[in-house]
Amino acid sequence: MPGFESIVDQEKPVRLLSNIIQKGKIPHALLFTGIEGVGKRKAANIFAMACNCLAATFPNQLFSDQSNDHAEKERPSSPCGVCKSCRKIISGNHPDVISIQPEKAHIRIGQIRDLCRMLVMKPYEARYRMVIISDAHTLNPEAGNAMLKALEEPPDRTVLVLTAHHLHDLLPTIASRCQHIRFNPISHDALTDVLVTKEGVPAQEADLLATLAKGSLTRALSLVASGWIEQREWILRLIGKESLGQSPIDRVTTLLAFSEKLAQEKDRLENALEILKIWFRDLMVYPLSPDRVVNKDLSQTLKQLSEKTKTDDLILAYDAIQLAQKKISGNANPRLTLDVMMMKLTEFNHEKSRRHPI
Ligand SMILES: [Zn+2]
Structure with missing residues (x-):
């Protein structure tokens, strides 16, 4: 079942995210930057699972009967993948995991207004409601300003995860309010290895496709497909x-x-x-x-x-x-x-x- 270990060749981002989970100090906003197809979106989903996994307890849980210290030692850094919450997130059916994506190349003001209306309400069932805003560099200026409001007054028990190609693609006022985690292009060897072991591509062809994929797993897989x-x-x-x-x-x-x-x-x-x-x-x-x-x-x-x-x-x-x-x-x-x-x-x-x- 997918945990952080399933993210290919992103040791540092995975370590940072696992640490956040283990410490139980969840930030209001995260920004994942990196080229297309390096695992940002997948990491956001696994992070959502880890924050809400029913196999782990968190310091802010009123029903936890464990001391914080004990909980920190016991809390796993990756989600279990099998509890009710994990399964709902994997199948895309969790009511508190909200996904915003560009519509015709831009994230528009209407999408952010709808989101803000939703954020006024309490999370439905999640420990941490997760809002994943993919390609946040496509926020048009109006939408960006509306987004800023949500970042300035973060709603309770809500984490905003923004993804973008580069830090400088975003309004500095947005970027500065997020904890930044950078995803590097995936190494040639790691891409070749995935193509050979998971896709069954012959080694010489895998080497060629990994070169063409230029660090993107999504691109490598689409070249195979x-x-x-x-x-x-x-x-x-x-x-x-x-x-x-x-x-x-x-x-x-x-x-x-x-x-x-x-x-x-x-x-x-x-x-x-x-x-x-x-x-x-x-x-x-x-x-x-x-x-x-x-x-x-x-x-x-x-x-x-x-x-x-x-x-x-x-x-x-x-x-x-x-x-x-x-x-x-x-x-x-x-x-x-x-x-x-x-x-x-x-x-x-x-x-x-x-x-x-x-
Ligand atoms: Zn779980």
Whole structure:
């Protein structure tokens, strides 16, 4: 059952939170900062469980017949995970664990007003009511000011847990009222280990996906779920082997057909462009520093292709992909954008790296 030990590679935050629980001195507001997917939200939920776990007693419990000193020694630092309160929090059904998340990229004033109305009332059944405000950096200014009020006059038996990417993303007046706990990006080794032991990913692929995940467990798991390795094979086959050796006209036809397929698969488009970009980056990096390529498992192919390709052409290809990514994230028409990108990619081939006017 998930306790603090289930949070991957966050030794310091876990130690701080466990200490808070063991001492029984629960702050009114906590701020968890760190990039997406490092366990902030999970830690907030486990902290909510630990504060309310029926297997532990707290100094402010009137019904506790233990002295505070005794309770401090006996109190476990992690929740039991099986009591009624823990189970309600795990299933998302605890009436006093309130979650606020951005709606269309922002947390709005209406959401904070509703929250403040709720906080006027006493907690329904919890020892500590928990309000988890995810991505607090998306509080718009009005909502931020309303939030400040709740922080200045903290309601009884209520803990506000804010999560954000960076401390400086928040209003200083909000950040200064919270106990700050920083979550670091997860180490490459810890991510690889999770992918191998929990997801059954082969070691070499896990190493590659951990590099791409850049410290985020959520990203690593979504790369596995989206079949990143299979997508890469598909893409490289289409831009590489199948079109190499074709006449320029055939190559254009192949790549435009590829562009059509990609444009139809909006969910995979973002990943696909990233795969292409990393591939061309690797071709540029390989001659300089072969150890620093991302696609390490394809080192041999990278070596062969990079020897046959001019760096100038690779830079043009890389720029074309980057431009397409930017346009698509800015809501440009995917099909047209991809067609333009593919046309640029057809202007050279690996065999001779010679421009083919089309
Ligand atoms: Zn429990």
